[in-house]
Amino acid sequence: MSSEVRTVTASDFPDWVKAVYRGFLMAVTPTDEDVADRLSRMELARLQGVFDAGRCVATFRSFDQELTVPGGAAVRADAISAVTVAPTHRRRGLLSRMMAGDLAAAKERGDAVASLIAAEYPIYGRYGFGPATWTAEWEVSVPRAGLDPRRSGQPEDGGRIELVGPDEVRKTGPELHARLAARQPGVVTRDEQWWKMHTGAAFRPAHEPWTEPFYAVHRDADGEIDGLLTYSADDKWGDAKQPQNTATVRDLIALTPAAERALWHYLASVDWITAVRSGYRAPDDLLPLLLPDPRAARMITNADWMWLRMLDVPRALEARTYGTEASLVLDVRDDAGLAGGRFLLDASASGARCAPTTRSADLVLGVGELATLYLGDESVRRLVALGRAEELRAGAAGTADAVFRTGRRPWCPDVF
Ligand SMILES: CC(=O)SCCNC(=O)CCNC(=O)[C@H](O)C(C)(C)COP(=O)(O)OP(=O)(O)OC[C@H]1O[C@@H](n2cnc3c(N)ncnc32)[C@H](O)[C@@H]1OP(=O)(O)O
Numbered sequence: 001m002s003s004e005v006r007t008v009t010a011s012d013f014p015d016w017v018k019a020v021y022r023g024f025l026m027a028v029t030p031t032d033e034d035v036a037d038r039l040s041r042m043e044l045a046r047l048q049g050v051f052d053a054g055r056c057v058a059t060f061r062s063f064d065q066e067l068t069v070p071g072g073a074a075v076r077a078d079a080i081s082a083v084t085v086a087p088t089h090r091r092r093g094l095l096s097r098m099m100a101g102d103l104a105a106a107k108e109r110g111d112a113v114a115s116l117i118a119a120e121y122p123i124y125g126r127y128g129f130g131p132a133t134w135t136a137e138w139e140v141s142v143p144r145a146g147l148d149p150r151r152s153g154q155p156e157d158g159g160r161i162e163l164v165g166p167d168e169v170r171k172t173g174p175e176l177h178a179r180l181a182a183r184q185p186g187v188v189t190r191d192e193q194w195w196k197m198h199t200g201a202a203f204r205p206a207h208e209p210w211t212e213p214f215y216a217v218h219r220d221a222d223g224e225i226d227g228l229l230t231y232s233a234d235d236k237w238g239d240a241k242q243p244q245n246t247a248t249v250r251d252l253i254a255l256t257p258a259a260e261r262a263l264w265h266y267l268a269s270v271d272w273i274t275a276v277r278s279g280y281r282a283p284d285d286l287l288p289l290l291l292p293d294p295r296a297a298r299m300i301t302n303a304d305w306m307w308l309r310m311l312d313v314p315r316a317l318e319a320r321t322y323g324t325e326a327s328l329v330l331d332v333r334d335d336a337g338l339a340g341g342r343f344l345l346d347a348s349a350s351g352a353r354c355a356p357t358t359r360s361a362d363l364v365l366g367v368g369e370l371a372t373l374y375l376g377d378e379s380v381r382r383l384v385a386l387g388r389a390e391e392l393r394a395g396a397a398g399t400a401d402a403v404f405r406t407g408r409r410p411w412c413p414d415v416f
Pocket residue numbers: 023024080081082083084085086089090091092093094095096097116117118119120122123126
């Protein structure tokens with residue numbers, strides 16, 4: 001096969017977009033306007049394609065992303081998306097070639113990690129990725145939740161909920177998100193384009209028409225906005241003329257538990273709404289336990305979400321803070337030769353030093369397992385039980401859990 005992996009040029013771009021659509025089973029041809037819009041937003045140097053007999057048969061995109069790690073600092077990630085290989089060219093190693101090229105370039109740039117949202121679980125482990133955040137979605141039966149139906153939608157602690165328009169969201173959303181990013185591990189960059197796309201101010205292709213949602217903000221007792229809820233509602237009525245409408249959360253970010261509680265209680269108090277779909281939350285989200293009867297919240301999704309791949313172990317591990325002060329020697333195995341080695345981690349609650357060492361290892365683990373531990377979501381003892389990490393010094397797995405794990409689970413609110 002003559003197909004070669006190469007960087008995409010402006011003249012390849014329309015065919016590249018068409019290939020992405022095909023790969024994601026969208027049976028539409030992108031319009032000129034759609035192609036021009038995407039071209040204006042994407043960095044060609046970070047797009048790869050495979051061209052066979054003049055047609056694009058495989059696509060791959062990466063871009064710079066900031067990822068919040070425990071402690072609130074951010075590392076630069078090589079975010080990967082638009083990965084497709086045409087059905088006629090699958091299982092010939094095209095993804096493997098594009099991935100190898102992209103990860104090598106990211107390593108050379110000095111990115112600490114690579115990140116992606118996996119379409120299917122089995123695809124990316126072989127490239128050294130591991131699931132670093134999980135997600136959960138709930139459907140709440142409002143009549144069963146035990147909330148007082150006579151309550152107004154307003155909190156009783158001095159805060160207040162206000163309905164706002166998209167202009168207000170574009171104005172206040174980025175700062176609110178920046179404050180969330182400074183405290184929530186797993187949060188990734190939302191640029192100006194993100195806010196435009198999610199408030200109806202950006203171009204949308206005809207097959208993905210915009211529908212206007214409702215926007216509500218929470219103000220604390222001092223009047224400062226500390227929460228934002230974006231939701232839509234359907235229009236469903238029973239035969240006996242009872243409302244049976246579902247509200248679906250598109251986005252809910254809250255800086256305080258009070259704001260979070262107020263926004264969920266607000267949504268469950270909207271007349272005609274009998275069910276609330278939560279959208280993708282952290283698996284330990286407060287939602288179910290904020291309801292007098294948590295069984296009213298049925299978990300409908302529980303799955304891996306953002307996957308990470310370590311590219312520079314010392315840089316990544318030095319960026320975060322840890323649960324306790326301890327020293328660990330980690331022997332990190334990486335078949336691709338990008339990030340493996342034996343590292344001494346001197347961890348503490350305020351940061352860490354991490355450097356290559358010749359000391360004997362306390363734990364041996366794959367680079368994908370380290371990615372799974374990185375944001376605090378996984379237990380080393382669980383990985384040992386699964387045979388995916390090995391404890392060479394008795395008690396090292398327990399120490400590593402005390403070091404790596406976080407009290408709350410990481411959460412990536414976005415798809416990219
Ligand atoms: C970040 C994102 O964009 S996620 C979106 C991923 N894209 C999709 O899901 C769209 C539909 N799927 C596809 O386009 C393709 O099947 C891809 C991109 C997932 C895989 O592309 P391919 O070129 O076929 O992968 P490649 O040939 O390099 O596969 C390498 C190995 O991964 C395995 N593999 C690839 N895809 C899958 C899969 N979906 N499930 C299980 N194993 C897989 C292959 O069997 C192969 O294994 P082997 O080395 O043991 O033989």
